[in-house]
Amino acid sequence: MVDEKQIWKALEEVMDPEIPTISMVDLGIITHVQVNQADNTATVTLIPTFSGCPALRVMEDMVREKVLSIGIKEVKVSTNFDTAWTTDRITEKGRKALLQHGLAPPPEHTGGLIELSVLSDVACPYCQSKNTRLTTPFGPTLCRSMHYCDNCLQAFEQFKPVG
Amino acid sequence: MNEKYTRAVKELLYKMADDLLILGHRNSEWTGIGPMLEEDISFSSMAQDKIGQSLALYQLLNNLGEAEPDTVAFTRNQQQFHNCQLVEYPIGEYDFSLMRHFLFDNAELLRYDLMMDSSYEPLAKLARKFKGELKYHKFHGDTFVMQLGKGTAESKRRMQDSLNFCWNLALGIFEESPYESTLVDEGIWKGEAYLKLRWLEAVEPILAEAGLTIPDSSTWKPVYGGRTGKHTENLQPLLEEMTEVFRVDPGAEW
Numbered sequence: 001m002v003d004e005k006q007i008w009k010a011l012e013e014v015m016d017p018e019i020p021t022i023s024m025v026d027l028g029i030i031t032h033v034q035v036n037q038a039d040n041t042a043t044v045t046l047i048p049t050f051s052g053c054p055a056l057r058v059m060e061d062m063v064r065e066k067v068l069s070i071g072i073k074e075v076k077v078s079t080n081f082d083t084a085w086t087t088d089r090i091t092e093k094g095r096k097a098l099l100q101h102g103l104a105p106p107p108e109h110t111g112g113l114i115e116l117s118v119l120s121d122v123a124c125p126y127c128q129s130k131n132t133r134l135t136t137p138f139g140p141t142l143c144r145s146m147h148y149c150d151n152c153l154q155a156f157e158q159f160k161p162v163g
Numbered sequence: 164m165n166e167k168y169t170r171a172v173k174e175l176l177y178k179m180a181d182d183l184l185i186l187g188h189r190n191s192e193w194t195g196i197g198p199m200l201e202e203d204i205s206f207s208s209m210a211q212d213k214i215g216q217s218l219a220l221y222q223l224l225n226n227l228g229e230a231e232p233d234t235v236a237f238t239r240n241q242q243q244f245h246n247c248q249l250v251e252y253p254i255g256e257y258d259f260s261l262m263r264h265f266l267f268d269n270a271e272l273l274r275y276d277l278m279m280d281s282s283y284e285p286l287a288k289l290a291r292k293f294k295g296e297l298k299y300h301k302f303h304g305d306t307f308v309m310q311l312g313k314g315t316a317e318s319k320r321r322m323q324d325s326l327n328f329c330w331n332l333a334l335g336i337f338e339e340s341p342y343e344s345t346l347v348d349e350g351i352w353k354g355e356a357y358l359k360l361r362w363l364e365a366v367e368p369i370l371a372e373a374g375l376t377i378p379d380s381s382t383w384k385p386v387y388g389g390r391t392g393k394h395t396e397n398l399q400p401l402l403e404e405m406t407e408v409f410r411v412d413p414g415a416e417w
């Protein structure tokens with residue numbers, strides 16, 4: 001019998017389609033897993049990182065496929081807004097995974113406004129220097145901002161703080 | 164939910180969703196032609212946020228018994244759209260698009276901030292989510308208005324001209340609904356009049372610091388009508404373009 005713990009474990013292997021080093025669990029977008037052992041079915045709930053995230057349907061499909069592959073007969077995967085996703089939901093392991101992908105992890109952001117000071121205080125993911133500056137708050141995907149390191153003269157991206 | 168409450172919520176959701184869909188579409192028209200790459204990406208990203216947010220609001224309407232989001236977005240005629248007229252104007256030159264975005268998104272961030280404790284819980288949940296995204300829109304608008312207001316003589320003149328052109332249209336954002344008292348009494352949110360005051364408090368100091376002058380209040384004439392389906396000649400061509408692919412085969416499976 002597959003239990004909830006096994007599903008959580010399996011979902012740690014389902015990676016974000018745009019950042020393949022971080023799992024959906026470490027990204028903090030899976031909010032609920034429930035198994036009905038009587039008929040071997042499950043429900044999984046996701047929350048979107050951004051309202052306009054185009055990867056959402058793909059992520060739902062990836063989760064469905066994974067849960068079915070470990071022996072669940074039927075799984076209902078749905079997305080809702082019951083919990084607002086923030087970057088503070090990313091786990092410590094997830095932050096390391098972002099760095100591994102060359103993305104500066106987001107600073108803690110507990111609800112104030114986004115200001116230049118929030119977005120400028122970033123260490124370069126390549127040389128760790130803080131001699132960096134924001135070039136634009138919008139990047140190649142909604143979750144990234146773009147920066148430049150004046151120490152190693154590299155452009156880099158940050159997984160930007162949201163909350 | 165009684166009938167009066169539902170009617171008031173639906174009217175509110177329609178106008179907010181329509182603002183987002185139409186301005187989202189307008190912002191997307193900068194894709195590929197922004198004055199510099201970063202601005203091209205910024206307007207495209209804000210377009211993506213706004214269209215995503217409009218989908219979430221149309222979904223709430225669908226849960227309240229209205230048609231599917233695609234049907235609502237792609238098959239209504241212009242009299243059935245409740246967006247304010249500000250958002251339907253063509254993108255024009257960059258200074259206009261920037262000023263519109265600054266004025267609109269300052270109102271938008273405050274709007275959803277006020278809705279975070281709405282008595283209509285599904286809206287409160289969306290508001291908590293949208294707010295995190297809208298902070299970036301405000302940050303972007305404020306930063307560029309400040310930079311260009313303090314920039315060259317030409318950039319300052321352009322920003323001032325755009326502010327003059329946008330001002331009465333922006334006041335039209337706050338056109339009141341026929342259900343305003345229900346919205347306020349039922350705790351759905353504090354209403355357009357309150358939002359307008361908060362918005363003035365927010366934009367006045369930024370414009371002042373940018374060296375730009377708000378038109379004299381004796382000349383203020385809010386452009387109303389959008390909320391009841393009265394639009395300029397600019398909306399219909401936008402709807403035709405936006406729905407062109409959909410209309411080729413409305414039943415297509417994607």
